[in-house]
Amino acid sequence: MLGNFTYCNPTKLYFGDKSLENLDAELAKYGPNVALVYGGGSVKKSGLYDQVIEILKRCGKNVAEIEGVMPNPTLKKLREGIEIARAAKVDFILAVGGGSVCDYSKALAVSVNCDDDPWEKYYVRFEEPTCEIVPVGCILTMPGTGSEMNAGAVITHDVTRQKIGHVFADEAVMPRFAILNPLYTLTLPKRQMVAGIYDIFNHICEQYFSGEDDSTSDYLSEGLMRSLIHSSRIANADPNNYEARSNIMWTATWALNTLISRGKTTDWMVHMLGHAVGGLTDATHGMTLAAVSHAYYSHIMPYGLPKFRRFAANVWDINVEGMTDEEAGKAGLAAMEAWMRELGLAMKTSELGFTADMVEKAADYTIVLKGGYKVLTREEIVEIFKTSL
Known part of the structure; x- marks a missing residue:
């Protein structure tokens, strides 16, 4: 091994068919206002949405839903989520879905409390967050991106069609925890x-x-x-x-x-x-x-x-x-x-x-x-x- 490097990964993983049982304990670490982020109808068809909502209610959380996150999440969708999250004064973001939902949630986490335009700041100038970062947790339903345990977030510009990824240096962007239940992946086409x-x-x-x-x-x-x-x-x-x-x-x-x-x-x-x-x-x-x-x-x-x-x-x-x-x-x-x-x-x-x-x-x-x-x-x-x- 040549060179010098640092390695730190703060994401806690829960793996296996019983992994969702750990969500209650994790949610207890964060404030009452939660943004629940998910994609299309698959999480509802599978019954996972209902399970997660039940746990959030049991934990006394106020839930603001950001649904319809697409496979290549757009800047327009990010801005829509920022408005919802700000109105709800979110303390925590819970991503339920695949890599795109996790990516989107991290982009949201660094943008909610930021006054700058997120595209210009993070995807043109590639700056690091200068604001408070909202913590993120992930419930993964599609493996592939590794977004559940890294600080990357890919966003597509609606107008120019530029698709750009930013891997943030700040460890606070990385999910605090990730729930990995292989059973959730069996319904994928x-x-x-x-x-x-x-x-x-x-x-x-x-x-x-x-x-x-x-x-x-x-x-x-x-x-x-x-x-x-x-x-x-x-x-x-x-x-x-x-x-x-x-x-x-x-x-x-x-x-x-x-x-x-x-x-x-x-x-x-x-x-x-x-x-x-x-x-x-x-x-x-x-x-x-x-x-x-x-x-x-x-x-x-x-x-x-x-x-x-x-x-x-x-x-x-x-x-x-x-x-x-x-x-x-x-x-x-x-x-x-x-x-x-x-x-x-x-x-x-x-x-x-x-x-x-x-x-x-x-x-x-x-x-x-x-x-x-x-x-x-x-x-x-x-x-x-x-x-x-």
């Missing part, structure tokens, strides 16, 4: 399940494909990827397999709670490319990542051949003896692509409504980061988008 699986996988890749030292983080990443591949195949064949779904849920959390990023520069360009596609098409996040991944990794592989060789051998069990680094790298990417097709992921951006006339705007909207094996030029970004069509 299969397409959402596999999109979440690839989101998890790519979170690991974004951290793994960086750096050249012998890093413990890479060994952890390889173990997480192998576990996810194994469980994904079981869940894809039998979506109701509790053990597989529980392992997927647990892997999702550890894929992006900052543990495996320690000692790494990290890449995140697949996410930057995917966000540009998602902002313009409103496509499912995990699918946008899948659709740009092969084009991106094929492009940068020559600049990080040793790690791509290791990826083939240690993640996909490919016998790389006698292969050149390039041959091994290509074999690893081919194995990844075959697995993605097996799951039924989108392999081209055109499958998501992305068209050739969107390429230039998407390139304009792609934030260029410098932690991976190749810092992309605008021309390279355009070429990757064209290849992904």
Whole structure:
């Protein structure tokens, strides 16, 4: 492990089919006014909404509901939530849903007591909160983003269609607790399940494909990827397999709670490319990542051949003896692509409504980061988008 780093994660996790039983004790730590944030009708259809409302009432909470948070939460929706939360003088925000609901709730937490425009402050200038942050708790219903145990919040601008994520440095933005019950994930449509699986996988890749030292983080990443591949195949064949779904849920959390990023520069360009596609098409996040991944990794592989060789051998069990680094790298990417097709992921951006006339705007909207094996030029970004069509 090279370099110097700090690791702190204050989020308390409750995992398992009895995990909701811990909500009463957690709610007792906060004031009486609670903003309950959730998405569409799934939490009501499943009965989870009624359970949570019952617990909130039992705990004597005044509840202000912010419903209808969409898969790619918008600035307009954030502003609507800010008004509701301010009117209710909320002491606590309870997110019930998937990563988008958790992301939205954290963006709300740093905006409720802030006088500045949240888009300009957090997503244009990338400033840190200078106001009191409302604490957040999460009840997760869809694994994928790891948002239940990190400080990230992605918001899409309604007008420009820019989709931007801000990973806050302040630990107070991170959820105080997260309830992870794998049973809540069993009602997800299969397409959402596999999109979440690839989101998890790519979170690991974004951290793994960086750096050249012998890093413990890479060994952890390889173990997480192998576990996810194994469980994904079981869940894809039998979506109701509790053990597989529980392992997927647990892997999702550890894929992006900052543990495996320690000692790494990290890449995140697949996410930057995917966000540009998602902002313009409103496509499912995990699918946008899948659709740009092969084009991106094929492009940068020559600049990080040793790690791509290791990826083939240690993640996909490919016998790389006698292969050149390039041959091994290509074999690893081919194995990844075959697995993605097996799951039924989108392999081209055109499958998501992305068209050739969107390429230039998407390139304009792609934030260029410098932690991976190749810092992309605008021309390279355009070429990757064209290849992904």
